[in-house]
Amino acid sequence: MSRLRMTPDAREALTRAGFSRRTFLKGAGVLLVGFSAAVVTEETGVAQRPGPFASQNAAIAGEVDSWLAIGRDGHVTAYTGKCELGQGMYTVQLQLVAEELSVPIERIHLIQCDTGVTPDQGTTSGSQSTPTNFNHRNLAQAAATAREALMGLAAGHLGAPVAALVLADGVIRVKGDASKQVGYGTLIGGRKFNLHVSPAARRKPQREWTVLGTSVPRVDLPEVATGTFEFVHNVRLPGMLHGQVVRPPAVGATLVHVDEDSVRGLPGFVTLVVRHNFVGVVCDTPWHAIQAARRLKATWTPGVELPKQADIYAHLRAQQPSRDLLVVDSGDVEAMLRQARTTLTATYLYPYQMHGSMGSSCAVADVKDGKATVWSPTQSAYPTRSGVAMLLGLPIDHVHVIFKRGSGCYGLNGADTVSYDAALLSQAAGRPVRIQLTRKDEMAWENFGYAYVIDQRLGIGPDDAIVAWDYEAWLPTFGNRPGYSRPGNVVTGFLAGFDPEPFEPRHATPPTGRFRNGSNVAPSYVAGCIGGACGGAGTIRSERVLTHTVKSFFFTGPLRSPSRLQNTFAHESFMDEAAAHVKADPVAYRLKHLSDTRLADVVKAAARRAGWETRPSPHAAVSRAGIARGRGIACVAYEGDNGYCAMVAEVEVDQATGRISPRRLVMAVDCGSISNPNGLRNQAEGGALQGMSRVLGEEVTWDDHRVTSVDWETYHSLPVGFDIPVVETELIDRDGVPATGAGETTITIAAAAIGNAVFDATGARLRQAPFTPERVKAALAARDGAAAAHAGVAQA
Amino acid sequence: MDISLTVNGRAHTVDVDPTSPLLYILSDTLGLRGPKFGCGLGQCGACTVIVQGRAVRSCVTPVRGMQGASITTLEGLGTVEHPHPIQQAFIDEQAAQCGFCVNAVIMTAKAFLDQQPHATEPEIREAMSSVLCRCFTHARMMRAIRKYAAHRAAAAEGGAR
DSSP states (O other): OOOOOOOHHHHHHHHHTOOOOOHHHHSOOOOOOSSSSSSOOOTTTTTOOOTTTTTTTGGGGGBGGTEEEOTTSSSSSEEEESSSSSSSSSHHHHHHOOOOHTOOOOGGEEEEBTTTSOOOOOSSTOOOOHHHSSSSHHHHHHHHHHHHHHHHHHHHHHHHHOGGEEEETTEEEETEEEEEEEOOOOEEEEEESOOOOOTSSSSOOOOOOOOTSSSOOTTTTHHHHHHHOOOOOOOOOOOOOOEEEOOOOSSTTEEEEEOOOOOOTTTEEEEHHHHHEEEEEEESSSSHHHHHHHEEEEEOOOOOOOOGGGGHHHHHHHHOOOOEEEEEEEEOOHHHHHHSSEEEEEEEEEBBBOOOOSSOOOEEEEETTTTTEEEEESOOHHHHHHHHHHOOOOOOOGEEEEEOOOOOBBBBHHHHEEEEEEEHHHHHHHHOOOOOOOHHHHHHSBBBBOOEEEEEEEEEEETSSSEEEEEEEEEEOOOOOOOTOGGGGSSSHHTOOOOOOOOOOOOOOOEEEEOOOOOOOOSSTTTOTTTEOOSSOOOOOOEEEEEEEEEOSOOOOOOOTTTHHHHHHHHHHHHHHHHHHHHOHHHHHHHBBOOOOOHHHHHHHHHHHHHHOOOOOOOOOOEEEEEEEEEEEEEEGGTTTTTEEEEEEEEEEEEETTTTEEEEEEEEEEEEOOOOHHHHHHHHHHHHHHHHHHHTTTOOOBBBBSBBBOOOOOOOOOOSSOOOOEEEEEEEEOSSSOOOOTTHHHHHHHHHHHHHHHHHHSSSSBBSSOOOHHHHHHEEEEEHHHHEEEEEEEEO | EEEEEEEEEEEEEEEEOTTTHHHHIIIIOOOOOSSSSOOOSSSSSSSSEEEEEEEEEEGGGGGGGGTTEEEEGGGGGOOOOSOHHHHHHHHTTTOOOOOOHHHHHHHHHHHHHOOTOOHHHHHHHHHHHHHOOTOHHHHHHHHHHHHHHHHHHHHHHHHOO
């Protein structure tokens, strides 16, 4: 335990708070003690099955001391397993603690995602940080419990009932008697609370908030803007070496031979590391490591032949076996479609896309004497600890993972894999090793967002309402987040000989249990009824939603709004097709099919804010040439109930070039009670524009053997200088309503909102992302061709 | 090979591989945190530094050509206590998410606007056309850049009077 290495930040905070490192490790809130039978629950945000490598300290999430410590000087140290990835979580968690404890933010130090000291909250992901830590549990509830305990201690100390006390700035006073007061430091400084987090502790009601609910500026931005912030890329250790990896030249290639002589005499060369199909070099400087990796002569098998990119969607449909899931099935869809006045069908296509982080991923590891410390940008500190332990063959408690912010990730970029790289290289070198992946290694081998083929059918009844909705989709997967026991889910673990999670085919069985729409696989307009209980956001009772997961040849993983975005693109575009078919206004037609009032409210709010003109699409005055202008709407109840959002997009389409220029994006967002309005706006804006970039240009490409979108000329991200639209966000703050996720709401609907606006402008329907100029021109040509004017629409 | 550089006003003589890109000298030999490796290909801007008033992509600039050069990095503009006006504009607008690209955006925009204080909006966009931000904080960043442009233009006017 004494070998535990703390970050200077953590050490400084503890010292300042009046703890010696030694007493801290023995006493307050620390976790290296063995916990028997780990209780791993969703409550802590850890959704992993218990197993030999599962979290060992999720159980301690029930203890106040796991979340908070108060120093003799009254300073507060808080611990969180939800880290700052660029979404403002660091600042807003400070606000949370400040609010519940009535302590100024400046007197709080927050330590995030450090397996030495913070609670295991699994992965910072899935729009779960706010719901997990800001509602009635975990960090929020621990702080509320602590405040009540401190008030109780003060009552004893001051000889007055709690009801006679007032609290401000970490000092408790007796009402009307200024001489009687006591601070937190005196009450408990340097000692443990020894308290369970109490579900009964009273959270401060939103109307009493003075810190939470306000736009506190990000505390990290002054350092970021002045170039002094320490990213993981800036971590430097004494005696540190630099590594690079040599990935296979083709998908599926395995190592035959490595010629160490090809690099042995190179300047600065230290060692070659080979483990199964993992190959890396370690040198004295980053530049020498890059040179050595380039010059290393290695022989590989040819790998697999990849399906032609042009045939990918047919390939996905044809894959057998598949893992099938019926999310909902009313059993009468075919009959209702046969009876319907009109049946619409359409197929939507979505490509593999990548996280493509601005900075390639980087980690630093120091493995020696059977212990490992890894400075990692992973979103999953504890799971990464397990993965590193498995890779290095070390006991789990001999591995320490310290989160250090990396480049924005939005899911699963190279952060986990590079942490494994660093650990393997350092273990071999016996010295600290830093590695930052090359651009190509980052982009060619990350876990891409899923490609999708989605077949939609719906039936329209005599009153123009939708009477049945049928959805069937195919998506490829391979690997995933490594979790606590699957390092083979990312490329380094896989190359080092660990299997990814197995692909388990299964036939669809009738849906049971509660309807859940966590991947937004069902449209918002269906009732979502299973066994008589309905959990959907809409009114359509005849419904079937069926997915086929097939094997991917690339690694896949959660890219911001995973599946939710692809599904919502298909649902919201198809809804628009239905509205257009019956010549209904797209907003009114949506509202007609929604039962969820929060979703309906954001639709109305976005339309109102945008000055929505009630009329059907396409625009009556569509001209077939020149610049066309139009507007479209889309909405989503993210994951069914984790954030509500609608967007109106206004676009211009140059019908000669096929270029789409979004001019205005107007959003309404309801994420329950709002912790930091400007932070929420930042997320909404960034999500909308990222969604715009993804739908206008982003697509992973490949040839017969390898990924070819490996830099910013071959993978198209809209630059800062792009003529970006005006972005307006209306926030709906719901007092006292549990906080939901927010960061994945707007991105989910950007594609459909823009596609629907293009239809409104031109009468051309875009069903394949990204909306490249070529595809737009093809859609315009289809519009103009008499036979193709009703492509995909069959009169029943 | 010994190379003499002045970085943020401080003179350094460093013994380096002359083929090494300037970036590694700045970030590893000198331990600076502003310039970053983003792509290593000069495509994203993360490594941008200012040399003789020009934005230079240090990841594709061999250090051997920088003998005697005077280089400014993001940390050379201002400090947390006294940020440069363009840094202050980014803080005021909360124009960042992960912050990894902030070096790219600030250094490119500053070099451009200092040369062309009266640049038009399309000219600014053109100057930023090969700078990336994958968090898509574009709207806020452009607001911050315009704020600095207004400041710069006012300063230029003041200077002319």
